[in-house]
Amino acid sequence: MVACSAVVLALLGASLLLSWAGSGRPKRLWWWTLPFLFAVASAALLVGDSFLVREWQERIAVAGVILTHGFAWQAARAFDQRSNVVGTALAVALGWVSFDVAAQSLGLPAVGGVARTLCVAALNGLIAWEFWRGRDEALPSRRLLVALMGFFAGLSALRAPFVPFLPAPLGLGAPEVWAVVAYNAAVVAQASATVALVVAMSRERVALANYEMALRDHLTGALNRRAFDQELLLLENERSSDAVGVAALVFDIDNFKTINDRFGHDVGDVVIVEAAAAAQRSIRARDALFRIGGEEFVCLLPGATLAQAEAVAERLRRSFAETRIRVGDHVVRATLSVGVSSTELDCAHVAEIVSFADEAMYLAKDAGRNRTIVSNRPRIRRSDPRQAARSNAIRVSPYVRVSSGSNPAGVIASASVVSSQTISAPGASQPPSRAEDKARSPSPRP
DSSP states (O other): OHHHHHHHHHHHHHHHHHHHHHHTOOGGGGGGHHHHHHHHHHHHHHHSOOSSOHHHHHHHHHHHHHHHHHHHHHHHHHHTTOOOOHHHHHHHHHHHHHHHHHHHHTTOHHHHHHHHHHHHHHHHHHHHHHHHHTTTSOOHHHHHHHHHHHHHHHHHHHHGGGTTTSBTTTSSBOOOHHHHHHHHHHHHHHHHHHHHHHHHHHHHHHHHHHHHHHTBOTTTOOBOHHHHHHHHHHHHHHHHHHOOOEEEEEEEETTHHHHHHHHOHHHHHHHHHHHHHHHHHHSOTTSEEEEOSSSEEEEEEETOOHHHHHHHHHHHHHHHHTOOEEETTEEEOOOEEEEEEEGGGOOSSHHHHHHHHHHHHHHHHHTTSSOEEEOOSSOOOTTOHHHHHHHHOOEEOTTSOOOTTTOTTOOOOOSSOOOOSOSSOTTOOOOOOHHHHHHHOOOOOO
Protein backbone atom coordinates (compact mmCIF):
# COMPACT_ATOMS: atom_id res chain seq x y z
CA MET A 1 0.00 0.00 0.00
CA VAL A 2 2.80 2.41 0.89
CA ALA A 3 4.60 1.52 -2.34
CA CYS A 4 1.46 2.25 -4.36
CA SER A 5 1.09 5.61 -2.65
CA ALA A 6 4.74 6.39 -3.40
CA VAL A 7 4.17 5.68 -7.09
CA VAL A 8 1.11 7.94 -7.16
CA LEU A 9 3.01 10.75 -5.43
CA ALA A 10 5.92 10.38 -7.86
CA LEU A 11 3.54 10.63 -10.82
CA LEU A 12 1.85 13.71 -9.35
CA GLY A 13 5.18 15.44 -8.78
CA ALA A 14 6.38 14.54 -12.28
CA SER A 15 3.17 15.84 -13.83
CA LEU A 16 3.63 19.18 -12.09
CA LEU A 17 7.22 19.48 -13.22
CA LEU A 18 6.49 18.57 -16.84
CA SER A 19 3.42 20.78 -16.99
CA TRP A 20 5.17 23.89 -15.75
CA ALA A 21 8.45 23.23 -17.55
CA GLY A 22 6.60 23.06 -20.87
CA SER A 23 4.40 26.08 -20.32
CA GLY A 24 7.00 28.62 -19.26
CA ARG A 25 5.62 29.05 -15.73
CA PRO A 26 7.86 30.93 -13.27
CA LYS A 27 10.58 28.81 -11.69
CA ARG A 28 9.29 29.62 -8.23
CA LEU A 29 6.42 27.20 -8.91
CA TRP A 30 8.93 24.35 -9.17
CA TRP A 31 9.11 24.38 -5.39
CA TRP A 32 5.94 22.29 -5.52
CA THR A 33 7.88 19.31 -6.88
CA LEU A 34 10.09 19.07 -3.75
CA PRO A 35 7.33 17.95 -1.36
CA PHE A 36 6.62 15.02 -3.65
CA LEU A 37 10.31 14.15 -3.85
CA PHE A 38 10.59 13.98 -0.05
CA ALA A 39 7.32 12.06 0.23
CA VAL A 40 8.56 9.40 -2.20
CA ALA A 41 11.92 9.16 -0.41
CA SER A 42 10.16 8.76 2.95
CA ALA A 43 7.92 6.02 1.57
CA ALA A 44 10.96 4.21 0.16
CA LEU A 45 12.63 4.25 3.58
CA LEU A 46 9.52 2.87 5.23
CA VAL A 47 9.11 -0.10 2.90
CA GLY A 48 12.73 -0.88 2.03
CA ASP A 49 15.88 -1.97 3.82
CA SER A 50 19.03 0.09 4.21
CA PHE A 51 22.32 0.08 6.07
CA LEU A 52 20.64 2.07 8.87
CA VAL A 53 19.31 0.63 12.08
CA ARG A 54 15.56 0.19 11.72
CA GLU A 55 14.82 2.73 14.44
CA TRP A 56 16.87 5.38 12.66
CA GLN A 57 15.47 4.41 9.28
CA GLU A 58 11.96 5.06 10.53
CA ARG A 59 13.02 8.24 12.30
CA ILE A 60 14.57 9.64 9.10
CA ALA A 61 11.45 8.64 7.16
CA VAL A 62 9.30 10.59 9.61
CA ALA A 63 11.68 13.57 9.32
CA GLY A 64 11.15 13.28 5.55
CA VAL A 65 7.38 13.50 6.06
CA ILE A 66 7.87 16.65 8.13
CA LEU A 67 10.11 18.08 5.39
CA THR A 68 7.43 17.21 2.84
CA HIS A 69 5.06 19.57 4.61
CA GLY A 70 7.85 22.06 5.28
CA PHE A 71 8.68 22.35 1.59
CA ALA A 72 4.97 22.61 0.79
CA TRP A 73 4.95 25.61 3.15
CA GLN A 74 7.92 27.07 1.24
CA ALA A 75 6.13 26.41 -2.07
CA ALA A 76 3.03 28.22 -0.79
CA ARG A 77 5.17 31.24 0.12
CA ALA A 78 6.96 31.13 -3.23
CA PHE A 79 3.61 31.16 -5.02
CA ASP A 80 3.00 34.65 -3.64
CA GLN A 81 6.68 35.65 -3.89
CA ARG A 82 7.37 35.73 -0.17
CA SER A 83 10.71 35.12 1.51
CA ASN A 84 12.39 31.71 1.68
CA VAL A 85 11.71 29.51 4.73
CA VAL A 86 13.72 26.43 3.72
CA GLY A 87 16.01 26.93 6.70
CA THR A 88 13.06 27.01 9.07
CA ALA A 89 11.61 23.84 7.53
CA LEU A 90 14.93 22.03 7.93
CA ALA A 91 15.21 23.27 11.52
CA VAL A 92 11.75 21.89 12.34
CA ALA A 93 12.64 18.46 10.93
CA LEU A 94 16.01 18.32 12.69
CA GLY A 95 14.47 19.65 15.86
CA TRP A 96 11.92 16.86 15.84
CA VAL A 97 14.69 14.27 15.32
CA SER A 98 16.57 15.62 18.36
CA PHE A 99 13.38 15.72 20.40
CA ASP A 100 12.45 12.15 19.47
CA VAL A 101 15.91 10.87 20.36
CA ALA A 102 15.64 12.56 23.76
CA ALA A 103 12.13 11.20 24.30
CA GLN A 104 13.26 7.66 23.44
CA SER A 105 16.20 7.90 25.82
CA LEU A 106 13.80 8.91 28.59
CA GLY A 107 11.47 6.04 27.79
CA LEU A 108 8.73 8.33 26.42
CA PRO A 109 8.27 7.22 22.80
CA ALA A 110 4.67 8.45 22.77
CA VAL A 111 5.86 12.04 23.28
CA GLY A 112 7.88 11.89 20.07
CA GLY A 113 4.89 10.51 18.16
CA VAL A 114 2.62 13.25 19.42
CA ALA A 115 5.24 15.89 18.56
CA ARG A 116 5.52 14.48 15.02
CA THR A 117 1.77 14.73 14.48
CA LEU A 118 1.67 18.27 15.89
CA CYS A 119 4.52 19.33 13.57
CA VAL A 120 2.54 18.11 10.57
CA ALA A 121 -0.60 19.88 11.85
CA ALA A 122 1.30 23.13 12.35
CA LEU A 123 2.88 23.03 8.89
CA ASN A 124 -0.47 22.31 7.23
CA GLY A 125 -1.86 25.25 9.17
CA LEU A 126 0.98 27.48 7.95
CA ILE A 127 0.30 26.46 4.35
CA ALA A 128 -3.36 27.39 4.80
CA TRP A 129 -2.32 30.71 6.36
CA GLU A 130 0.02 31.58 3.49
CA PHE A 131 -2.73 31.09 0.94
CA TRP A 132 -5.22 32.95 3.12
CA ARG A 133 -2.88 35.96 3.26
CA GLY A 134 -3.19 36.33 -0.49
CA ARG A 135 -6.98 36.15 -0.51
CA ASP A 136 -7.27 39.63 -2.07
CA GLU A 137 -6.11 38.11 -5.34
CA ALA A 138 -9.27 36.97 -7.10
CA LEU A 139 -8.37 33.31 -7.59
CA PRO A 140 -11.38 31.04 -6.92
CA SER A 141 -9.21 27.98 -6.20
CA ARG A 142 -7.26 29.77 -3.48
CA ARG A 143 -10.04 29.56 -0.91
CA LEU A 144 -10.57 25.89 -1.70
CA LEU A 145 -6.89 25.24 -1.05
CA VAL A 146 -7.09 27.16 2.23
CA ALA A 147 -10.02 24.98 3.26
CA LEU A 148 -8.19 21.80 2.19
CA MET A 149 -5.04 22.58 4.18
CA GLY A 150 -7.05 23.81 7.13
CA PHE A 151 -9.02 20.55 7.14
CA PHE A 152 -5.90 18.39 7.22
CA ALA A 153 -4.31 20.63 9.84
CA GLY A 154 -7.35 20.17 12.04
CA LEU A 155 -7.43 16.42 11.36
CA SER A 156 -3.80 16.03 12.46
CA ALA A 157 -4.35 18.19 15.54
CA LEU A 158 -7.36 16.09 16.55
CA ARG A 159 -5.40 12.88 16.03
CA ALA A 160 -2.42 13.99 18.13
CA PRO A 161 -3.82 13.08 21.60
CA PHE A 162 -4.72 9.57 20.37
CA VAL A 163 -1.36 8.78 18.75
CA PRO A 164 -0.24 6.52 21.65
CA PHE A 165 -3.36 4.39 21.19
CA LEU A 166 -3.95 4.32 17.42
CA PRO A 167 -2.47 1.60 15.18
CA ALA A 168 0.42 2.51 12.90
CA PRO A 169 0.81 4.51 10.75
CA LEU A 170 -1.89 6.65 12.40
CA GLY A 171 -0.27 6.12 15.78
CA LEU A 172 2.31 4.05 17.63
CA GLY A 173 0.36 0.82 17.95
CA ALA A 174 0.73 -2.34 15.93
CA PRO A 175 -0.16 -1.83 12.22
CA GLU A 176 -3.68 -2.68 11.12
CA VAL A 177 -5.04 -2.84 7.60
CA TRP A 178 -7.71 -0.20 8.07
CA ALA A 179 -5.18 2.24 9.54
CA VAL A 180 -2.74 1.70 6.65
CA VAL A 181 -5.54 2.17 4.12
CA ALA A 182 -6.91 5.26 5.85
CA TYR A 183 -3.48 6.90 6.20
CA ASN A 184 -2.43 6.29 2.60
CA ALA A 185 -5.83 7.31 1.25
CA ALA A 186 -5.58 10.60 3.16
CA VAL A 187 -2.05 11.23 1.87
CA VAL A 188 -3.00 10.56 -1.75
CA ALA A 189 -6.22 12.58 -1.45
CA GLN A 190 -4.40 15.60 0.00
CA ALA A 191 -1.63 15.41 -2.60
CA SER A 192 -4.02 14.98 -5.55
CA ALA A 193 -6.30 17.80 -4.45
CA THR A 194 -3.31 20.06 -3.81
CA VAL A 195 -1.90 19.43 -7.29
CA ALA A 196 -5.27 20.07 -8.92
CA LEU A 197 -5.84 23.30 -7.01
CA VAL A 198 -2.30 24.64 -7.44
CA VAL A 199 -2.46 24.02 -11.19
CA ALA A 200 -5.89 25.67 -11.27
CA MET A 201 -4.57 28.68 -9.34
CA SER A 202 -1.62 29.13 -11.66
CA ARG A 203 -3.97 29.13 -14.65
CA GLU A 204 -6.40 31.47 -12.92
CA ARG A 205 -3.53 33.84 -12.21
CA VAL A 206 -2.57 33.92 -15.89
CA ALA A 207 -6.19 34.48 -16.90
CA LEU A 208 -6.52 37.25 -14.31
CA ALA A 209 -3.34 38.92 -15.56
CA ASN A 210 -4.65 38.82 -19.13
CA TYR A 211 -7.99 40.23 -18.01
CA GLU A 212 -6.30 43.05 -16.10
CA MET A 213 -4.12 43.84 -19.11
CA ALA A 214 -7.32 44.31 -21.11
CA LEU A 215 -8.40 46.93 -18.55
CA ARG A 216 -5.08 48.83 -18.49
CA ASP A 217 -3.80 51.64 -20.63
CA HIS A 218 -0.53 50.37 -22.11
CA LEU A 219 1.20 53.76 -21.97
CA THR A 220 0.50 54.95 -18.42
CA GLY A 221 -0.55 51.81 -16.59
CA ALA A 222 -3.76 53.56 -15.55
CA LEU A 223 -7.09 51.83 -15.99
CA ASN A 224 -8.78 52.38 -19.33
CA ARG A 225 -12.26 53.36 -20.45
CA ARG A 226 -13.59 49.80 -20.25
CA ALA A 227 -12.47 49.56 -16.64
CA PHE A 228 -13.98 52.99 -15.98
CA ASP A 229 -17.40 51.84 -17.17
CA GLN A 230 -17.17 48.73 -14.98
CA GLU A 231 -16.10 50.76 -11.94
CA LEU A 232 -19.03 53.12 -12.37
CA LEU A 233 -21.44 50.17 -12.23
CA LEU A 234 -19.67 48.73 -9.20
CA LEU A 235 -19.70 52.02 -7.30
CA GLU A 236 -23.33 52.57 -8.24
CA ASN A 237 -24.27 49.20 -6.76
CA GLU A 238 -22.23 49.82 -3.60
CA ARG A 239 -23.75 53.24 -3.15
CA SER A 240 -27.31 51.97 -3.57
CA SER A 241 -26.77 49.28 -0.94
CA ASP A 242 -24.46 51.03 1.56
CA ALA A 243 -24.94 54.74 0.81
CA VAL A 244 -21.20 55.05 0.16
CA GLY A 245 -20.14 58.52 -0.93
CA VAL A 246 -17.96 58.97 -4.01
CA ALA A 247 -15.93 61.91 -5.29
CA ALA A 248 -14.58 62.41 -8.79
CA LEU A 249 -11.66 64.34 -10.24
CA VAL A 250 -11.41 65.04 -13.95
CA PHE A 251 -8.14 66.55 -15.14
CA ASP A 252 -6.55 67.39 -18.44
CA ILE A 253 -3.05 68.50 -19.47
CA ASP A 254 -3.03 72.17 -20.44
CA ASN A 255 -1.82 73.21 -23.90
CA PHE A 256 -1.02 69.63 -24.76
CA LYS A 257 -1.17 70.24 -28.50
CA THR A 258 1.50 72.92 -28.14
CA ILE A 259 3.76 70.42 -26.36
CA ASN A 260 3.24 67.88 -29.12
CA ASP A 261 3.84 70.44 -31.87
CA ARG A 262 6.98 71.84 -30.26
CA PHE A 263 8.68 68.72 -28.91
CA GLY A 264 7.05 65.84 -30.77
CA HIS A 265 4.65 63.07 -29.81
CA ASP A 266 7.31 61.06 -27.97
CA VAL A 267 7.78 63.91 -25.52
CA GLY A 268 4.01 64.28 -25.33
CA ASP A 269 3.75 60.64 -24.30
CA VAL A 270 6.29 61.22 -21.51
CA VAL A 271 4.23 64.17 -20.27
CA ILE A 272 1.11 61.97 -20.21
CA VAL A 273 2.98 59.30 -18.25
CA GLU A 274 4.21 61.91 -15.72
CA ALA A 275 0.66 63.21 -15.28
CA ALA A 276 -0.54 59.69 -14.51
CA ALA A 277 2.36 59.18 -12.09
CA ALA A 278 1.55 62.43 -10.28
CA ALA A 279 -2.05 61.29 -9.92
CA GLN A 280 -1.02 57.90 -8.54
CA ARG A 281 1.16 59.64 -5.96
CA SER A 282 -1.70 61.90 -4.93
CA ILE A 283 -4.54 59.42 -4.49
CA ARG A 284 -5.05 56.64 -1.95
CA ALA A 285 -4.52 52.95 -2.59
CA ARG A 286 -8.28 52.37 -2.68
CA ASP A 287 -8.85 55.10 -5.28
CA ALA A 288 -8.77 54.43 -9.01
CA LEU A 289 -7.14 56.35 -11.87
CA PHE A 290 -8.50 56.06 -15.41
CA ARG A 291 -7.20 57.40 -18.70
CA ILE A 292 -10.33 58.06 -20.73
CA GLY A 293 -8.89 60.17 -23.53
CA GLY A 294 -5.64 61.30 -25.08
CA GLU A 295 -4.56 63.57 -22.21
CA GLU A 296 -7.69 63.37 -20.08
CA PHE A 297 -7.96 61.37 -16.84
CA VAL A 298 -10.56 60.61 -14.20
CA CYS A 299 -9.97 59.71 -10.55
CA LEU A 300 -12.75 58.05 -8.57
CA LEU A 301 -12.42 58.37 -4.79
CA PRO A 302 -14.84 56.10 -2.88
CA GLY A 303 -15.73 57.36 0.57
CA ALA A 304 -14.07 60.77 0.03
CA THR A 305 -15.82 64.01 0.93
CA LEU A 306 -15.88 66.99 -1.38
CA ALA A 307 -13.28 68.78 0.78
CA GLN A 308 -11.00 65.74 0.76
CA ALA A 309 -11.34 65.42 -3.01
CA GLU A 310 -10.48 69.09 -3.43
CA ALA A 311 -7.35 68.65 -1.32
CA VAL A 312 -6.32 65.67 -3.47
CA ALA A 313 -6.94 67.69 -6.64
CA GLU A 314 -4.76 70.53 -5.40
CA ARG A 315 -2.02 68.14 -4.33
CA LEU A 316 -2.11 66.60 -7.80
CA ARG A 317 -2.14 69.96 -9.60
CA ARG A 318 0.76 71.35 -7.60
CA SER A 319 2.80 68.17 -7.83
CA PHE A 320 2.54 68.08 -11.61
CA ALA A 321 3.19 71.80 -12.01
CA GLU A 322 6.41 71.44 -10.00
CA THR A 323 7.61 68.43 -12.02
CA ARG A 324 10.47 69.04 -14.42
CA ILE A 325 10.17 66.53 -17.23
CA ARG A 326 13.52 66.00 -18.87
CA VAL A 327 13.48 64.27 -22.23
CA GLY A 328 16.86 64.29 -23.94
CA ASP A 329 17.94 67.89 -24.19
CA HIS A 330 14.46 69.18 -23.41
CA VAL A 331 13.04 70.20 -20.04
CA VAL A 332 9.28 70.39 -20.24
CA ARG A 333 6.99 71.87 -17.63
CA ALA A 334 3.26 71.46 -17.98
CA THR A 335 0.16 72.15 -15.90
CA LEU A 336 -3.23 70.60 -15.26
CA SER A 337 -6.78 71.88 -15.11
CA VAL A 338 -8.85 69.92 -12.60
CA GLY A 339 -12.58 69.66 -11.98
CA VAL A 340 -13.98 68.17 -8.76
CA SER A 341 -17.41 66.91 -7.80
CA SER A 342 -18.96 64.57 -5.23
CA THR A 343 -22.14 62.69 -4.40
CA GLU A 344 -22.47 65.12 -1.49
CA LEU A 345 -24.13 67.33 -4.10
CA ASP A 346 -27.25 65.12 -4.01
CA CYS A 347 -26.43 63.45 -7.29
CA ALA A 348 -28.69 60.55 -8.15
CA HIS A 349 -25.95 58.56 -9.92
CA VAL A 350 -22.19 58.27 -9.74
CA ALA A 351 -21.94 58.97 -13.48
CA GLU A 352 -23.45 62.40 -12.84
CA ILE A 353 -20.61 63.55 -10.60
CA VAL A 354 -18.11 62.65 -13.31
CA SER A 355 -20.09 64.81 -15.71
CA PHE A 356 -20.17 67.67 -13.18
CA ALA A 357 -16.43 67.37 -12.58
CA ASP A 358 -15.87 67.37 -16.35
CA GLU A 359 -17.87 70.57 -16.69
CA ALA A 360 -15.90 72.14 -13.83
CA MET A 361 -12.70 71.21 -15.61
CA TYR A 362 -13.97 72.96 -18.75
CA LEU A 363 -14.44 76.06 -16.66
CA ALA A 364 -10.93 75.73 -15.24
CA LYS A 365 -9.67 75.77 -18.83
CA ASP A 366 -11.77 78.82 -19.64
CA ALA A 367 -10.62 80.55 -16.45
CA GLY A 368 -6.97 80.46 -17.47
CA ARG A 369 -5.84 76.84 -16.86
CA ASN A 370 -3.58 75.48 -14.09
CA ARG A 371 -6.29 75.59 -11.47
CA THR A 372 -8.86 73.51 -9.63
CA ILE A 373 -12.56 74.28 -9.81
CA VAL A 374 -15.08 72.55 -7.57
CA SER A 375 -18.64 71.99 -8.64
CA ASN A 376 -20.94 72.92 -5.77
CA ARG A 377 -24.23 71.88 -7.26
CA PRO A 378 -25.63 69.92 -10.20
CA ARG A 379 -25.44 70.96 -13.01
CA ILE A 380 -22.94 73.18 -14.86
CA ARG A 381 -24.16 73.74 -18.35
CA ARG A 382 -21.52 73.47 -20.98
CA SER A 383 -23.43 75.67 -23.39
CA ASP A 384 -23.44 78.68 -21.06
CA PRO A 385 -20.71 78.64 -18.38
CA ARG A 386 -21.56 82.17 -17.25
CA GLN A 387 -25.13 81.21 -16.48
CA ALA A 388 -23.86 78.01 -14.85
CA ALA A 389 -21.67 80.04 -12.52
CA ARG A 390 -24.61 82.19 -11.47
CA SER A 391 -27.01 79.33 -10.87
CA ASN A 392 -24.68 76.65 -9.58
CA ALA A 393 -22.21 78.63 -7.46
CA ILE A 394 -19.01 77.28 -8.93
CA ARG A 395 -16.04 78.16 -6.77
CA VAL A 396 -12.37 78.32 -7.51
CA SER A 397 -10.32 76.21 -5.14
CA PRO A 398 -9.14 78.32 -2.21
CA TYR A 399 -5.63 77.03 -2.89
CA VAL A 400 -5.54 78.90 -6.22
CA ARG A 401 -4.96 82.62 -5.95
CA VAL A 402 -6.71 84.54 -8.68
CA SER A 403 -6.78 88.27 -9.16
CA SER A 404 -9.08 89.99 -11.59
CA GLY A 405 -6.15 91.92 -13.08
CA SER A 406 -4.17 88.84 -14.03
CA ASN A 407 -7.07 86.58 -14.85
CA PRO A 408 -7.99 86.80 -18.53
CA ALA A 409 -11.31 85.11 -17.87
CA GLY A 410 -12.33 87.61 -15.19
CA VAL A 411 -12.84 85.04 -12.43
CA ILE A 412 -13.67 86.65 -9.10
CA ALA A 413 -12.74 84.47 -6.13
CA SER A 414 -10.99 84.49 -2.78
CA ALA A 415 -9.56 81.95 -0.39
CA SER A 416 -12.93 81.26 1.19
CA VAL A 417 -15.63 82.86 -0.97
CA VAL A 418 -18.04 80.65 -2.84
CA SER A 419 -18.46 82.85 -5.84
CA SER A 420 -21.76 83.47 -7.55
CA GLN A 421 -20.11 85.90 -9.94
CA THR A 422 -19.95 85.27 -13.64
CA ILE A 423 -17.03 83.21 -14.82
CA SER A 424 -16.43 85.53 -17.75
CA ALA A 425 -17.05 89.21 -17.79
CA PRO A 426 -19.19 90.22 -20.78
CA GLY A 427 -16.98 91.04 -23.67
CA ALA A 428 -13.80 89.75 -22.00
CA SER A 429 -11.38 88.04 -24.30
CA GLN A 430 -11.19 84.29 -23.73
CA PRO A 431 -8.13 82.07 -23.91
CA PRO A 432 -8.48 78.97 -26.05
CA SER A 433 -10.78 76.57 -24.26
CA ARG A 434 -10.31 72.87 -23.64
CA ALA A 435 -12.83 72.16 -26.38
CA GLU A 436 -10.67 74.10 -28.82
CA ASP A 437 -7.58 72.28 -27.56
CA LYS A 438 -9.32 68.98 -28.24
CA ALA A 439 -10.41 70.06 -31.70
CA ARG A 440 -6.80 70.80 -32.64
CA SER A 441 -5.27 67.82 -30.88
CA PRO A 442 -5.25 64.47 -32.70
CA SER A 443 -4.43 62.61 -29.46
CA PRO A 444 -5.68 59.04 -29.89
CA ARG A 445 -7.70 57.28 -27.24
CA PRO A 446 -5.86 54.51 -25.45
